[in-house]
Amino acid sequence: MTPEEARSLAEEEGMFYIETSAKEGTNVDRAFCIVTQQLLRKTLKGEGVPRVRDRKKRASIMIDGVEIGADEGHNNKSSNCAC
Helix, strand or coil: CCHHHHHHHHHHCCCCCCCCECCCCECHHHHHHHHHHHHHHHHHCCCCEEEECCCCCCEEEEECCEEEECCCCCCCCCCCCCC
């Protein structure tokens, strides 16, 4: 897929598009900032649905049909996560 095709598809789907390169470090921080800003904006507008997934109180939020929150390995001693 060319960048032009990706940009067009993102526009059709109402998503943002940004070219990144983890190898070169191009726009990676900017992409995370944009996503974070959009999530916060939607949350503050009340567009997300806060949820508690289980009795261990793992919080998450549902935005545009996507659940965002702590994964199952969070705070798990056997995982490589430093959280």
